[in-house]
Amino acid sequence: MLFDGMPNLVVAATGARLLVNPGLDRNRPYGEAERAILSLEGARLAHSTISAWPGYAATPVLSLDALAAASGLAAIAYKHEGRRFALKSFKALGGAYAVERLVVQRGSAEGLTVTCATDGNHGRAVAWGASRLGVKAVIYVHETVSEGRATAIAAFGAEVRRVPGNYDDAVRASAEAAAANDWTIVSDTSWPGYDLIPRDVMQGYAVLAMEAEEQGAAPTHVFVQGGVGGLAAGVLSWYWELQGAGRPRVIVVEPETADCLYRSALAGRWTAVGGDLDTIMAGLACGEPSQLAWALLAPGADAFVTIPDARAADAMRDLADLGIAAGESGVAGLAGLRAIAGDAACRAALGLDGASRVFCIGTEGATDPVIYREIVGRDPEDVERMSA
Incomplete structure (x- = not known):
């Protein structure tokens, strides 16, 4: 349903909140100010460096055909970072x-x-x-x-x-x-007086989008995790500089209890949130956005979605049924998509339909097997063995 007085805000029956970014300017060019933060040149340097490390391989992009059909979409592509080096996480890139x-x-x-x-x-x-x-x-x-x-x-x-x-x-x-x-x-968080190293961290994250493009991903929509915003900014920067106004729509997903990017968009300025930030999506339990990341997301991200923990747990179990062991934070992008895909107002707001091709990044595997077993009811090794 639409909120009175806030036409950009939609709440789905699943408890997810969708905010179409009031500050979005899709026609804004990716200029010198943006390239001073992240650039295609920087992403290519990161890729050439990381691809030379022992054990490097581009993580797979998996087609989730059954989930796409159930969600009324043409395709869902899921990049499985649970196979990134020995870390089972995209963070190695940063x-x-x-x-x-x-x-x-x-x-x-x-x-x-x-x-x-x-x-x-x-x-x-x-x-x-x-x-x-x-x-x-x-x-x-x-x-x-x-x-x-x-x-x-x-x-x-x-x-x-x-x-x-x-x-x-x-x-x-x-x-x-x-x-x-x-x-x-x-x-991966920047603040006044500290921004050079976070640029390198975020620049490494852009390698995900670069790899996915080389692997044939051509999305109309990207659902990506929030946190402090570094990953989302890294991915957005690649598509924005490369494709300009023709880039896919980028939707940032956060836990409802740690929604600093959503609240920043709602307020129209960088905003921190307090409290214990308690969520099973532990990697996204952040109360203060990275200022560098926010400088890109504020004008460039299409929308922000918040989800309750139950939606992440559901997504973990859905993926387990497909032989994919994914951690609590790793499923957030997919969980955000699944949480709003059945809502007509959300679909209309984002232009999601039967022709949409959605790209989600599974940012981590089962990085804590004990917690994974508690949520899914199976060992991650047994789950992954299904698809071996």
Whole structure:
């Protein structure tokens, strides 16, 4: 139903909220200001660097024909990042790439210590990248990060420090420690005075769209995870600079309890949200948008969707039935699509119809097998064995 006084806002029967971006300008060219943040040239450099790493392979783009038919769409393409290196997450393209760029720019790894805050996957990628290059890493996690995810970070030799509060509290703790110890922050979140390294992180994320294009994906719509906005901005930047006003519609999906991008769009300005940000989509439990990411999303993203946790759990089980083990945050884009695809007003607002080809990024596999088993009722190895 449409909300009175807010014609851009639609709420579906599934509990999802859709906000067509009031600040959208699809005819705005991708100019010098945008290229100073992210560019095709930067994405190609990231791709050439990452593709030279041992074990690199473009992650598969899977056709979800049954879900597309059930949703009244021509196609749903799902990029399965659960097969990205040993990390089972797209974050290898960002955090690990930024660590390598840092070492290259310094000319040496000697004496370098990197730090960051994480909900799990980013810290794991930074720790992995640091381990590859002989760099010390100190990773901050907040109180609700699962022990399984903290252990996975420590397995790469990083020191893991747990702090009270939420993700944004961990960001502050990491920044304070970096200032006190002369460490280097490798964050996917930017703030005033800190924006160079987050550009490298986000630039690595654009490789996802570049790979997908090489694999034949030609979407009319892209549903992509929110969080601080780095992934969404990276993907948007590729399509926007390459295709201009003819690019696919980009829809950003967030948990309803951690909806800083949705609220920023609603307010027409960068906006932080407070509270415990509690959601099963742990990788998206962020209260403050990246300012760099928001500079691209504010004029360039087509819409913002928020979903309740139940929709993510449903999507995990739907994918398990297809032999795909996907984590809670990894399914958010697909869950957002599924949550609104049955609502006539949402479909009309986004131009979704029987000819639409939708691209979703499955940003993580079952990065915490214990949590995955609790939600899906099966072990991820058994699920993936179905499609082997």
